[in-house]
Amino acid sequence: MKQVIQNFKTGDLYVDEVPAPSISKGTVLVENKFSLISAGTERSTVSVGKASLIGKAKQRPDLVAQVLQNIKKEGLKATIDKVKTKLDSLKALGYSTSGIVTASMDTNGIFKPGDRVACAGQDYASHSEVVSIPQNLVAKIPDNVSFEEASFTTLGAIALQGVRQANPKLGENVCVIGLGLLGQITCQLLKANGCNVFGIDLSKDLVRISAENGAEKAMLRNDDNLISAIDNFTNGYGFDSVIITAAAPTNDPIELSAEITKKKGKVIVVGAVKMDIPRDPHFYRKELELKLSCSYGPGRYDVNYEELGQDYPFGYVRWTEQRNMGAFLDLISKKAINLEPLITHVFDIQEAEKAYDIVLGKVKEAHLGILLKYKENTSKGLTKFELGTNEIKDLNVGFIGAGSFAQSYLIPNVKSNKGSLDTVVTTKGITAKNVGDKFGFNSASSNSEDIYSNEKINTIFIATPHNSHANYTIKGFESNKHVFVEKPLAMDYEELEKVKIAYEQSKSKLMVGFNRRFSPLAKEIKKRFDGAEESLVVNIRVNAGFIPKDHWTQLEEVGGGRIVGEMCHFIDLMQYFTDAKPISVFADCINSSNSQLKTDDNICVIVKFSDGSMGNLTYLANGDKSLPKEQIEVFGAGKVGIINDFRSGVFHNGNKAEKLKMTGKGHKQEVQAFLDALTLNQESPISFQSIYNTTLVTFKIQDSLRTGLPQNLDI
Structure with missing residues (x-):
């Protein structure tokens, strides 16, 4: 199928043939008919991709901070490799489409092949011939709404959520700052709600379009008569609310909104603007309310809602992302919203580069709603x-x-x-x-x-x-x-x-992939204890760091949590050092009233082995990142082996401490060992019984936490 792609490393933007996406539980497969280029958002996204490495760093200082932290944790080379992998990637563009359902595995049985639907979501509703969309980001299109109109649905839901945040009443005076596509739709929504709408923008064309299609009055930001016109429009009181839909690097929209809002009025920020909030004279003296609008509405950035299809109860959350999408489509159906004047260009998908030349200003043409059109293509479903x-x-x-x-x-x-x-x-x-x-x-x-x-x-x-x-x-x-x-x-x-x-x-x-047993340090320390016919004590402390509850690894149905998904590494390492089978396990975790903490991320585990050895695992998510992540200590036969974050080690024997200068967590060595075993037709580097034992122990850890009792392993 054809898809619009940007190479994030080079910034190149092009249309290419790629395999069609697959369908899975909770998703809907859709053949696109039209998709909307959101000029403001996509201009920003594409510009970041086209920037130099330094330019990317300036625009995303949050990612720079992550890189610096990763260097401390994993070293310079490993971090450079990670960054190269991230940069050398292809980015899907677009997040608002319309088309026909070809297959559905939605858990509610709502969507059927042949249904006309609107789709939303970055990395889902992309500019491509076929898309696979999570079920809560799909809405049916009314019969009298065209595919062209329906392709605006995502942007319409964003505008609708901004209006809901303002909660305007019939007859109120509302100003919209920024009359791009989002602002134009916002003006029409406010008009449909019975408000008196005033629009402001820097562009004469956008001011004209708004005055013709939504705003009762619209003016240029730099018009000398702007403030007096606002006084006349509001009878000197100021606006009941101001909705900022502009995208601006300056603080002007915030400062202007405070000046023109009435006492105890509301300022709603929808667009990406600078937000240095000046306390005086307006925000403080007028007691203004500042609110931000989060994208399409409730459900946005919630993995359970967007990816796992868990809807919010209708009686408690009236307007979710999907319900906002449906409401916008209903407004189009009832002719309360007119999108036709907002469509300035339509390109076939193979001409998408021409469309982006306009968006990026390479071709100087007035533009607003730019649509990509998709034709019938027999190869679009190839996987x-x-x-x-x-x-x-x-x-x-x-x-x-x-x-x-x-x-x-x-x-x-x-x-x-x-x-x-x-x-x-x-x-x-x-x-x-x-x-x-x-x-x-x-x-x-x-x-x-x-x-x-x-x-x-x-x-x-x-x-x-x-x-x-x-x-x-x-x-x-x-x-x-x-x-x-x-x-x-x-x-x-x-x-x-x-x-x-x-x-x-x-x-x-x-x-x-239990790689740590293949690390140079683990293998060296294991060798130093060979022949010691004595039980060992293995102490492992993991300063794992905090991971939010909504991260995919923490979700029981996707990642299984950190006991199953991560602690298995360290149970395997205990088996490796002891060469013995685990026979019992006991675990306990912290108690906390902090709702952000997952208590079993902070846990102590004791594993008893068949030869009398003991393993102690202290796994923590409540520590400080400056402390190295992992420390392993092996005691026995008058010796001690220590691994410091797999970057260095120490071996104590005969009242002497020998430093071990080895690095690496064993990823390369584990792959090599597995391929060697296949080539030489030898046993796998880790026996199935050991793999089975490790996995079983993680389940027993969970059982021990639930019961508060030690758990025996029948192996």
């Missing part, structure tokens, strides 16, 4: 694209999932060792195409069946969200393919048992 004809080696590898982790630690190490890269699969075709081109895969796809059905692929690497690991692994065994799956192996007891049965019925080898 697989051939990219190359590289040599197929004995180890021919397919990747399912190719996020930043896979691109940084897995794919390069497969390529540099003994494997050939055959097919890469991601849910978004644009990502598959980018990764495929970057690393030299022979094909890119959005459908995992293209890997399982390919008899030439004998090894699969799985680096997808945690809740898909078990199913993908089982399908790999059933397809007679060796499997490397990132941790965790499974999310619960049932999945683990299914994996075990599938493994025992197959001849495939399995590897889970």
Whole structure:
């Protein structure tokens, strides 16, 4: 299918053929008919991509801070590699489309093939022939509303949410500052609400369009008569509310809004403007209320709502993102909103570059609503694209999932060792195409069946969200393919048992991404304790850092939480050092009334092993980032081995301390060990029983927290 793409590294913008996206539970597959270019938002997005590295840093100081913090945590080289991976990516543009449903897996059974729908969401409702949209970001189009009109729905929902924040009453005087597309729609919404609307902008054309289609009066910002005209319009009282829909780097919209708002009035910020709030004379003396409007409405930035399809109760949250979308479509249907005068250009998708030349000012043309049009295309539903004809080696590898982790630690190490890269699969075709081109895969796809059905692929690497690991692994065994799956192996007891049965019925080898045991420091310390026929005590302290509850790794149904998703690393490391089976586990966590904390992110775990060894894990999310993340201590036989964040180590023996200068967490070594095992037809570097034990312990940790009791492992 065709899609508008920007290379974030070079800034180049173009239309390319990429695999169509896949459909999954809770999503709706839609063939686009029209999509709207939101000139203000997309101009800003594209400009960041076109900026130099220094320019990008100036525009995103928050990301610079993350990079500096990452250097402290992981070192300069690892951070540089991560940054390169992030920069060398393709960005999807657009967030407001309309089209026809071709398939739906929405959990409510609302959408059917053939339904006419409007779609919303950055990275979802993109400028592409086919889109896969979460169910709460789709709304049905009334019969008398055209696809052209419906493509404005996302922007209409944003404008509607801004108006709702102002809560205007019939007959009130309301000013809209900024008469771009968002401002024009806002003026019409206010007019439909029975308000007296005054518009302000820097452009004569936009002032004229607003005066003709929504505002009772509209004027230029630099008109000398502006303030006196406002006094006459409001009878000297000032506006009941001012809605700022401008995008401006200066503080002028904020300062002007305060000046022209009545005493105890409201200022609503919808657009991206500078917000240095001057206390005097107006905000303080008038007791003005300042409110921000969050995009399409309630549900925005809530993973549970937008990605997992969990709606808010109608009686408690009347207007969500989706309900705002539906309300805007109803207003179009009732002719309360007229979008026709706002459409200035329509381009076919293959001419999108011309459209962006206008948006970016390369071509000087007055513009407002620019639409991209999509024609019938028999190839738009293709999920697989051939990219190359590289040599197929004995180890021919397919990747399912190719996020930043896979691109940084897995794919390069497969390529540099003994494997050939055959097919890469991601849910978004644009990502598959980018990764495929970057690393030299022979094909890119959005459908995992293209890997399982390919008899030439004998090894699969799985680096997808945690809740898909078990199913993908089982399908790999059933397809007679060796499997490397990132941790965790499974999310619960049932999945683990299914994996075990599938493994025992197959001849495939399995590897889970427990990389730390392959690190140079872990291997060296393990060697120093070899032959010590004595129980060990392994102390592990992890200063993991805070992760919000709504992060995907914390969601039980997606990431499984940090016990299952991260602590498994350290249970595996205990098994590695002790060479023994875990037989019991006890865990306890903090108590806290802080609703932002996930209490089991701050936990102490004691694991008893079959040879009498003990493992103590203290996993913390409430510490300070300046403390190194991980410290491992191994005690036994009169010796002590210490690993300091996998950057250095110390071995104590015979009243002497020997410094160990080794770095790395073992990512390269684990991939190499797995591929070596396949090449030499040896056992997998980690036995299935050990992998099973580690996964089982994480479930028992959860059981111990629930019951407050030690848990025995029947292994």
